[in-house]
Amino acid sequence: MTAGVDWVRRSSYIVVGVIACAALAAYMGPVVFSQALLNSLVLGLTLTLVALGLSLVFGILGILNLAHGQVYAVAGYVVWWLYAKEGISYWLAIVAAGAVAIILSMGMERVMRPLGTNLMASMVMGLGLIYLILGGLQEVLDVFKAGFGAMNVPSYFTGMIDVAGVKIAVERVAMLVVSIALITGTIAFLRLTKTGRATRAVALDEEAAALYGVSVPRIRVLTMAIGGVLAAAAAGLLVPMFGVEPTMGLPILFTAFIAVILGGMGSVGGVVVAGLIIGSIQSFAATILGSSTVGIVLFLTLCAILLIRPQGIAGQLIRE
Amino acid sequence: MTTQRRWVKLAALSLVGILLLLFPLVDNPVYLSTYIVMMQGVIMVQGLRLIMMTGRFSMGHAAFMATGAYVSGLLAFRLGISPWLGLVAGSVAAGFLGLILGSIVLRVSGVYFSILTLGMGELVTQIVMWARPVTGGASGFGKVASFSLAGFDFWEYRSLYAYLALAVTVIAVGVMYRLERSRVGLTLRVMSEHNDLAEHIGINVMKYRMLGFTVACFFAGAAGSLFVHSVRYARPEDFDSMKSFEMIIYAIVGGVASPIGPLLGVGFLTLMSEAFRSAAQHFLVIYGAILVLVTLLLPNGLASLPQKFRRSSGRGAIGAPGSLEIQARVSPDGGGPIVEQVANKIAGGR
Numbered sequence: 001m002t003a004g005v006d007w008v009r010r011s012s013y014i015v016v017g018v019i020a021c022a023a024l025a026a027y028m029g030p031v032v033f034s035q036a037l038l039n040s041l042v043l044g045l046t047l048t049l050v051a052l053g054l055s056l057v058f059g060i061l062g063i064l065n066l067a068h069g070q071v072y073a074v075a076g077y078v079v080w081w082l083y084a085k086e087g088i089s090y091w092l093a094i095v096a097a098g099a100v101a102i103i104l105s106m107g108m109e110r111v112m113r114p115l116g117t118n119l120m121a122s123m124v125m126g127l128g129l130i131y132l133i134l135g136g137l138q139e140v141l142d143v144f145k146a147g148f149g150a151m152n153v154p155s156y157f158t159g160m161i162d163v164a165g166v167k168i169a170v171e172r173v174a175m176l177v178v179s180i181a182l183i184t185g186t187i188a189f190l191r192l193t194k195t196g197r198a199t200r201a202v203a204l205d206e207e208a209a210a211l212y213g214v215s216v217p218r219i220r221v222l223t224m225a226i227g228g229v230l231a232a233a234a235a236g237l238l239v240p241m242f243g244v245e246p247t248m249g250l251p252i253l254f255t256a257f258i259a260v261i262l263g264g265m266g267s268v269g270g271v272v273v274a275g276l277i278i279g280s281i282q283s284f285a286a287t288i289l290g291s292s293t294v295g296i297v298l299f300l301t302l303c304a305i306l307l308i309r310p311q312g313i314a315g316q317l318i319r320e
Numbered sequence: 321m322t323t324q325r326r327w328v329k330l331a332a333l334s335l336v337g338i339l340l341l342l343f344p345l346v347d348n349p350v351y352l353s354t355y356i357v358m359m360q361g362v363i364m365v366q367g368l369r370l371i372m373m374t375g376r377f378s379m380g381h382a383a384f385m386a387t388g389a390y391v392s393g394l395l396a397f398r399l400g401i402s403p404w405l406g407l408v409a410g411s412v413a414a415g416f417l418g419l420i421l422g423s424i425v426l427r428v429s430g431v432y433f434s435i436l437t438l439g440m441g442e443l444v445t446q447i448v449m450w451a452r453p454v455t456g457g458a459s460g461f462g463k464v465a466s467f468s469l470a471g472f473d474f475w476e477y478r479s480l481y482a483y484l485a486l487a488v489t490v491i492a493v494g495v496m497y498r499l500e501r502s503r504v505g506l507t508l509r510v511m512s513e514h515n516d517l518a519e520h521i522g523i524n525v526m527k528y529r530m531l532g533f534t535v536a537c538f539f540a541g542a543a544g545s546l547f548v549h550s551v552r553y554a555r556p557e558d559f560d561s562m563k564s565f566e567m568i569i570y571a572i573v574g575g576v577a578s579p580i581g582p583l584l585g586v587g588f589l590t591l592m593s594e595a596f597r598s599a600a601q602h603f604l605v606i607y608g609a610i611l612v613l614v615t616l617l618l619p620n621g622l623a624s625l626p627q628k629f630r631r632s633s634g635r636g637a638i639g640a641p642g643s644l645e646i647q648a649r650v651s652p653d654g655g656g657p658i659v660e661q662v663a664n665k666i667a668g669g670r
Contacts, residue, residue: 064431114616119431120377121615124572127565128611135604142601250561254442257435265431295446299439306428306436 024284034166036287037280042172044279045179049234050252051259051271052186053227059203059266060223062117066126067108068231069253070133073246075101075232077137080244084153085146094236098229104133105228109221130249137246150245175237182233183272186226190268199223203266255282258302264312273313336583344482351594352478356550358590359485360385360543363492365570365582367536370496372576373505374529375512376426376433379564380441381540386559387414388541390448390455393548396465398454403467407488407545414541415534422533426526429515441564445556460555467549475552485546492539497579499535508532569607573614575621584622 025033054068075097082093108129115121138148157171190196201209202219210216234252242248259278263270278298285297305312343355364381371378391413392406401409425436448455455461466475467484475481499505507528511518518525548554574585589610593603614621618628 111612111616121619123377123431123434124568125612125615127568128608128615130565130608131569131604132608132612135602135606135608139602139605254435254438258439261432261435292446292450295442296450299443299446302436302439303424306432307424310428310432 028287031166032287036283038166038168038172039287040280040283041276042175042179042279043282044276045176045183046234046238047252047255047259047279048183048272048275049179049230049237051256051263051275052183052268053230054256055260055263055266055268055271056186056223057227058260059268060199061109061112061220062119063112063115063122064119064126065108065112065224065227066123066253067129067133068126068227068256069249069251070130070137071101071104071108071228071249072231072235072252073244073249074104074133074137075228075235076239076244076248077141077246078232079236079239080151080153083156084151090156090236094233097236098232101228101232101235102225105224106221109224113220134246134249141246148246150243152243153239155240171240178233178237182230186230187268189226195219195222255298258298258305261302262305262312267312270313333580340486344479344486347479349478352482353550354590354594355482356478356485356546358586359482359489360546361567361570361586361590362489362582363539363543363546364567365574365586366493366496366579367540368567368571369576369579369582370500370532370536372571373500373508373512374426374532375515376429376529377568378437379434379561379568380437380439380444381536381567382559382561382563383437383441383444384414384418384537384540385544385547385563386444386448386556387417387537388544389548389554389559390544391541392545393461393464393554394454396549397461397463400465403465403545403549406549407467407542410545410548411538411541414544415538418534418537418540419530422530422537426529426533438561438564441559441561445560448556448559455554455556458556460553462553464548464552464554466552481550485550488542488546492542493579493582496535496539499532500579504528504531566607569611571621573610573621575618575623577620578623581621581623588622 021037024036028036050068050072053071054065057063057065057068078097078100079090079093082088082096083090111129112122112125115125141148155171157169157174159170160167161170161173162168188196190200198209198214199219199222201212201214202216206216209219255278259271259274261274262277263272263274278301281297281301282294285294289297344352346352364385367384368378368381371381388410390410392403392410395401395406395409396403421440425433425440428436449457451457466473467481468475469480472480500508507518507523511523511525511528515525544559547558570585570589571582572585573589574581574583578584589607592606593600596606599606618624620627
């Protein structure tokens with residue numbers, strides 16, 4: 001009975017989505033629409049990379065890492081430094097950014113460990129870490145006389161391809177491929193490998209997992225490291241598009257949060273869907289209403305989600 | 321022993337009071353400006369405490385400061401209305417906005433509330449940017465009139481401004497302290513620790529939450545009005561998320577468990593930043609480090625220091641609602657002893 005109702009509800013979502021897409025396509029014209037659609041895929045999937053880390057950390061460590069956006073910012077700066085400023089290889093820069101992100105995330109895990117699963121304390125700590133990392137970033141930039149302003153990063157992938165009359169930048173395609181690969185990889189890791197299953201076990205019941213021989217501290221560190229790598233990858237992909245500035249971690253943190261809440265706290269599949277939805281909201285709001293309204297539209301979306309379906313797409317409501 | 325401790329406490333409090341009362345006589349505009357900023361901080365953080373008493377953690381309180389500042393500033397700047405009226409109008413506008421937004425955001429709790437308030441803060445700055453013809457957008461507007469009374473322009477007589485700020489702060493803190501000590505405060509305390517229990521004994525939880533939130537927002541508006549007429553300009557960047565975060569840092573460092581916490585937090589951090597003015601560029605790191613250390617070592621903030629010294633066992637036994645320690649100690653499905661105590665008190669009172 002309930003399964004049937006669930007099925008009706010899900011298919012009604014799909015129908016609504018298709019109708020909305022058709023209406024938008026009719027309103028914007030097919031070319032603009034397909035551009036906006038591509039943009040929403042790109043934004044949505046890269047956002048998912050950041051949100052996935054946040055969601056995994058929430059599910060497994062039971063804390064909310066407000067400083068997750070700072071990992072993204074630091075990784076972005078590493079890419080800028082090695083690739084745009086020093087002119088060393090783009091790929092090497094991304095690998096270095098990943099390494100820095102892992103170290104940073106593991107350090108944060110160490111600092112947050114004494115707090116246990118105290119959400120409020122972890123959020124305060126996250127704020128402290130935001131200040132600490134943002135300040136640290138500025139100190140480093142200051143030492144190297146690099147300036148605090150926004151800076152551009154040249155595109156690595158150049159050129160356009162023509163698909164049925166719509167011009168698509170190779171960069172976008174590369175971003176799509178890399179993020180899909182990383183998201184699939186993360187899900188495959190969680191589903192198929194032994195360590196991944198152990199990770200999910202910790203998310204379900206930490207004590208029981210420990211009784212069955214899972215090293216919980218190790219899983220926690222690993223989760224943070226995975227979150228860091230995903231954020232670094234997102235930074236590596238997005239930095240050529242948006243450039244870098246020290247406070248770049250805050251807006252993406254907010255959007256990633258909305259995705260995590262919409263997806264259902266701690267759920268992996270939900271976050272992917274939610275990331276795509278948020279990405280399309282961002283992209284279409286920017287195209288139709290202008291980029292200055294994106295924040296307002298996102299906030300209203302968040303309100304709507306929390307009032308209508310606070311447990312998100314796939315998650316359960318956490319109560320305090 | 322207890323009476324002795326009480327005297328010590330009273331003496332310390334009156335010393336602080338005298339210091340606050342005499343400080344505006346200092347004839348140094350920089351110090352006076354710092355003092356005025358401090359007073360705004362105390363009002364804001366006290367409001368944040370009141371919201372925390374409902375078990376919620378607002379990350380967008382600066383939005384209401386912005387409302388007060390923009391309403392009061394724009395009334396004076398565009399329409400030439402007296403800042404005194406602006407102070408009232410700004411506070412009322414902020415309280416009203418708090419009432420409206422509160423009716424949405426207070427429906428959720430915990431993480432959801434924090435994120436929603438963070439978004440709320442962003443929303444208000446976005447609206448200010450968007451309403452450029454009125455608010456001046458990102459560059460804001462300047463040359464706002466300052467308070468004046470009987471021919472004295474408070475902009476020139478900064479000491480008078482400082483006393484005004486002190487007066488508003490005393491009123492704000494007084495009202496919020498009274499509220500906290502009243503049955504409303506007790507009710508909020510029960511709700512923050514055991515919402516279901518509160519509902520079961522017949523408390524209209526939403527009403528009390530809204531009351532606390534609206535009062536906090538009202539005074540945040542007053543703080544905003546004090547701000548805009550003391551610096552005489554308004555820009556959205558003064559009220560962004562970092563401002564809200566700053567208020568949280570004050571609250572946590574001072575300690576949310578105690579009514580004196582906000583003053584301690586604001587005082588300590590402001591004095592520190594004044595003392596190390598030459599190191600101003602390093603403040604982000606220093607603030608971050610302080611917040612991390614306080615969260616780890618002193619979860620109830622500076623206000624819990626005496627308690628900490630008194631008990632060699634380390635952790636103080638009594639936390640207050642909203643304090644980090646209590647959040648950890650009270651499990652969602654089993655009320656702690658404090659909850660029962662307070663619940664009995666309330667149930668007995670009706």
